[in-house]
Amino acid sequence: MLDMKLIRENPEILTEALKRRHSHIDLTEFHANDRLRRELLIEVEALKNRRNEFSRVIGERKRNKQDAGDLITEMQVVSSRIKELDEQLQACEDTLNAFLLETPNIPLPDVPDGAGEQDNVEVRRWSEPRSFDFQPQAHWELGEKLDILDFERGAKLAGARFTVMKGAGALLERSLINFMLDLHTGKHGYKEIFPPFLVNADAMTGTGQLPKFEEDLFKTTMGYYLIPTAEVPVTNLHRDEILTDEELPICYTAYTACFRAEAGSYGRDTRGLIRLHQFNKVELVKFTRPEDSAAELEKLTTDAEEVLQLLGLPYRVMALCTGDLGFSSAKTYDIEVWFPQQGQYREISSCSCFTDFQARRAGIRYRPAPGRTEYVHTLNGSGLAVGRCLAAILENYQTADGSVIVPEALRPYMGIDSI
């Protein structure tokens, strides 16, 4: 959510931002409603002021056993007028609020301009894709032949876009989760969180999934939402709180399962582990002072990169352009890992700075100085998507006979050196 004052006083900033995002939102109605709101507010508050004063007088007279009938009659009229105005004001604020909830964040100045994915900019690249002296197989083929991935039975149990991990596959998944959590809590200093996987609508609104992206979410009959990422419960941990200056930055890491409806991606990545309705992810979340968020995003990204480095998986880092930027994000780096069978880099982590956009929605503030409050900046990134990481390991570490070497860093967790 953006600052109403900013839109009021510097509408050109938002206009410019929307243009960079290739998004078309008309501000005329907003400005009209904003003016109307303040007019109504001035009128109704003046009346309420009168009502309060007269109530005091009425109270005094009653105590002194004096008649207050004349004032009460007058106040009846005032009160009914207040009620009318309050209703108009409410309607006006609902409209403004709906607008704010559906307006995307303003990209940071250093975000490259562009219309879509093709305009993203490569920032850096780590290691070189390995050259194969045989035809590399896709991870789903390897997984099925090794009997560690079972898509058929996943479909039997739940449907398309579900899988079952078995034996060394399940062990590898679990080892990756532990490996990532150990790295982030140990070396990088994040605090581990294990949150609920189901949350309420308020939490989903706080981080920006609702109201705009409801169709991407699974919802239970009881009204709970399944989390699409740990970002939701972990960021909302501090919803409606005022943090102290000293405790910032707060850095959390969390393993959760993630659930996505994947509406609108029907034909894409129908095979393998790339796009499932349920997948595991280790997430990194930070709450920072505004002035620190840019540097913290860089650190968060390199923290995520280190997972791939330790696993020996080639990757590149992309700066998303304005046209590809997520709704709530002000700046995003995607980390893309190499998939030999597809011959391309695929997203395995998305690291974003949301500036105060989520914090304003979720009411997450801090005290920069005694007596003052300010919104924090929130950041998050995958560190990493576990299933995609497993897939990348299978493909990059496969051998000619179809077995898979276990990366050095995972051997203490796996207890075996090949699958």
Next chain:
RNA sequence: GGAGAGAUGGCCGAGUCGGCUGAAGGCGACCGCCUGCUAAGCGGUUAUAGUGUCUAAUGGGCGCUAUCGAGGGUUCGAAUCCCUCUCUCUCCGCCA
């Protein structure tokens, strides 16, 4: 699932038959005084948001409005009365 109790400021905790309670009192925290130091003691400060106006070093000054779990109702007026919902606690039942 059944029965009961409760939800007030950073925390604890008062709020009588609705009226000067944004909210007593205490604790904590901060500032100042005192003290050789510490402690004790004394004085003061200590919620958030919206909005008007003034000054304009955008940081405030002076006002107003709202908020006592959330929403609605009664009333000239509600933390106080009524309804709905949410959450917490206790006991019973069930259950990984």
